Amino acid sequence: MQMPESRTIPALLLEQETRFGDREALVGGDLRLTYRQLREKVRAFAKGLSAHGVGKGTRVAILMGNKPEWVIADLAICSLGGIMVAVNTWVTARELGYILKHSDADMLILGRRFLKYDYFNMLGELQPHAENLPALKTIIHVGPEPYQDSIPFEAVYSRGRGVPDHTLEKAEAAISPRDVTYLLYTSGSTSTPKGVQLQHYALIENMWHLGNRMHVTEQDRLWLAVSLYWGLGCENALFNLLTHGGCIVLQEFFEAGEALRLIHEERCTLYYGTPNMAQAMMEHPDRPKRDLSSLRSGGATGTPAQLQRVAELGAKEICHIYGLTETYGNCNVSDGKLDPRDKVFETVGRPLDGVIQRIVHPETLAPLQAGEVGEIQVKRYVTIGYYKDEDKNAAAFTSDGFFRTGDLGFVDEDGYLHFRGRIKEMIKTGGINVAPAEVEEILVRQAGVKLAFVVGVPDTTRDEIIGAVVVAEGKVGDDFEERLREALRAELASYKLPREFRFVEESALPLTSTGKLHKDKLVTFF
Known part of the structure; x- marks a missing residue:
């Protein structure tokens, strides 16, 4: 396939509409959108956001499960030169308050509930917003229930009808490929979450190379129950398929029976998930009734036994992914179609095209030879740094510009990376x-x-x-x-x-x- 020429997200949507206009791009709930319809929806919503003051540099947070509105809002924010702030769907009120305040989010787009989580109640705990979240000016709700005087998602489209095309075109033209467009927060299991800043061009280029390693084409349909807020969702999965003209099939949250139904009925070819998802589907009573023969490849992490389980589910060309949010979700991927089985399951593959990588002694930073375990460091397709955190930035990058992953590994004689855990482990x-x-x-x-x-x-x-x-x-x-x-x-x-x-x-x-x-x-x- 031909690599997209575009290096900004709105330009990519236009290019892919031209190339794949009538092909399905997004399926979720009752909504099915072709590339043409997706771009129309995104532009209409972007006009509405523009009417609400969103423009270059505006930070807009998204908090909901895997709904089509998540993707539409995300791409609309990016199309205006804004910065999309992805919020963990399993967030607590304390964490939500921290992310909204730290990110300087002007706007929040959210659903009321996700599984047992009631986001409206969390917002209530953060009152008074004027004092605790001084930057937050607007809340947009998805679904029938408002939060106080929040704006319905559908009403944003109406507000945008009076915005002329040239307003949107001017905003799109002002975007540079190296502008930050995503702010993703790490899990923060041991400290406050870090805001990872990601750029337009790298989301396109790196995910194009990822899809090529997976042999993705416009014929592919990817089942996605991994939360969109996570790098595996909104970095890897979304832009892998968008750059190749494929289709994303959303599952709002993972449930094994529904996952089997979606893969069966939508004829999904790509699996994106965690090892426990594959195990749950294998053990579900509906498994014998569902035809998963459409599955071909996809991305997963885990032990060789766990990856074999995904292959037994149907994704025989499953690829082993290694990467961090800071490295755009992936920097090494095995080739599930062409690599030997031991290389697919026991290594995390070779670096993707364009990735510069080295293994060094974690303390002296001296380069190590093949077979020697050291810190994995990456230089290309890496975050420009953590938002408002110069101390962590100083610790995260070497003097010659390599990102310190904090992970251990070694490269074998064939150039495949073997992951050996975290330095802190x-x-x-x-x-x-x-x-x-x-x-x-x-x-x-x-x-x-x-x-x-x-x-x-x-x-x-x-x-x-x-x-x-x-x-x-x-x-x-x-x-x-x-x-x-x-x-x-x-x-x-x-x-x-x-x-x-x-x-x-x-x-x-x-x-x-x-x-x-x-x-x-x-x-x-x-």
Whole structure:
């Protein structure tokens, strides 16, 4: 396929309307939009936002599940030169207040509810807004219920009818490819969330290269239940398909039976999800009744066993993704179609085109050779920095401009990146560092082991000892733990051996709001 010429989001929408006007671009709820209809909706909503004062640099926050309105509002904000602030759908009132205040959001577009979360009640807890959220001037609601004097989403279209085309065209022409257009907040599990600033051109270029690695074409239809606020949703998924003329099929929130129905009825070809989603679909009673033969590829993260589960669901060409919000959601991706199976599942692939990457000693920053574990650092398709946080920016970038991911890995002789965990997850036992991923890799190869995770457990003598949390595959004998110990003794130095084992059900593993393993909480099993 031909790479889009556009390097701003409104220009991309025009280009893709010209190329793929009658092809479906977005499906969600009862709404189905072609590329032509999507651009018309986005422009009409952008005119309404313009009438409400949104322009270049205006910060507009979005808070709702995976509704078509999320995508329309997002693209409209970007088309005016505004900055879209994505808010975590699992947000608490405290976190919502922090993000709205820190981002300097002028406007908030939201639905009333998402699962058990009542966002209107949260807004009530943040009153008085004039004092607690001084920048917030306008609230737009999706759905029938208003929040106080909030504006209905549909009324924004009406307000925009009097705005002439040239107003929108002038706003679009004023956008530079390097303007910031997204402000995405990291999860903030250990401190206040960081606002990651992302630019127009990189959302287009990097996601084009991502789609090429997945062999995406205009024929592809991507099932998306991963929350749009997350980088995997609004960075990877959305712009992967928009740059290739494909279609996004939204699921407002994940439920396994509904996911199976959507993939079956919409003939989705691409899977974007977490390992626990695939497991839930495999175990759902509707699985035998649904035809998932349309699935082909997609993106996921996880262990080799977890990726194999996604392949067994139907996405046989599934690609292993590595990246951070700061690296536009991905910087390395395996090729599920062309790479050998061991490279697809056991590595996170080669860097995408345009990505500059190196492995260095995490303290001295000395370059390391193939096979040596060090910090993964990235220079191209990286955030320009955290919003209003110069201290974190100084710590996040090296003097020669590389972003410090805080992740460990090594590159093999073939150029594939092997992820080896977070630097902060490194276990220091008796004064010696141990990378958990090395022990985990050997554990998951053993018969009867479905999943295995290794953590540091506080110890008065050694500072930390190594603890292993294991999910068994089916029934195992009483000698299971001893067999694992013997296998590890044969392959690891004594200081790397787990001293404590815990055997748990997969359902007991602690997960973050985005379905990732909450590794910090595994220590509670000991």
